[in-house]
Amino acid sequence: MMELSPTSLITIMGIRGDGKTWLSIALLREFLTVYPEHKVFISDPMNCYPLPDFHSVYTIEEAVDALINPEIRRIRYAMACPDDIETLFDLLKELDDIFIIIDESDQVFGRVNNSEALHWITHYGRHVNQAAILIARRPPSLPIDFTAQSIFCFSRVIEPNDIKYVKGRLGYEPPDPGQYNWYSVSVDGELTEIPSTWIAERN
DSSP states (O other), X not given: OOOOOTTOEEEEEOOTTSOHHHHHHHHHXXXXXXXXXXXXXXXXXXXXXXXXXXXXXXXXXXXXHHHHOTTOXXXXXXXXXXXHHHHHHHHHTTOSSEEEXXXXXXXXXXXXXXXXXXXXXXXXXXXXXXXXXXXXXXXXXXXXXXXXXXXXXXXXOOSHXXXXXXXXHHSSOOOOXXXXXXXXXXXXXXXXXXXXXXXXXXX
């Protein structure tokens, strides 16, 4: 299984229904078993993260208050809009020991139009233990700055451009993991299988 660090950067790509949410929750649970002191912020625009142990917020004002409150360690921003998340990143980059999950991240960050705050987290966040997961159906649309330095997780690959993208990361044709199974590719190109049973045990 992939090794997680307090500064892990992860990109998750998958088509609808392949379990991107479940994989991210499994990675979160695994991360917190090793680094329980990290604060967690989840952008949940589709309101699909079933996490009763999280403090849910519904406005950007509530999100800011929760982020600056040291007593609140687990935050889920439900129904978050892209503009709010881009604004919140200016605050997130100032926080030490934080794990950030952005669902539907291609709605927030463009491939070329990278945010200054995300750039900072990508390049300098390791100095203050910042970790992040960006989740999208089409990672080619995400900032290259982030994806090139992240662990890349993929499930079934169907679209020709997506196949080309994964092949570019691997250097060869991507395997087909089948529905609900996943592979991860390290920055060095090492391929690791993530079976559905591992994910299910952590959800």
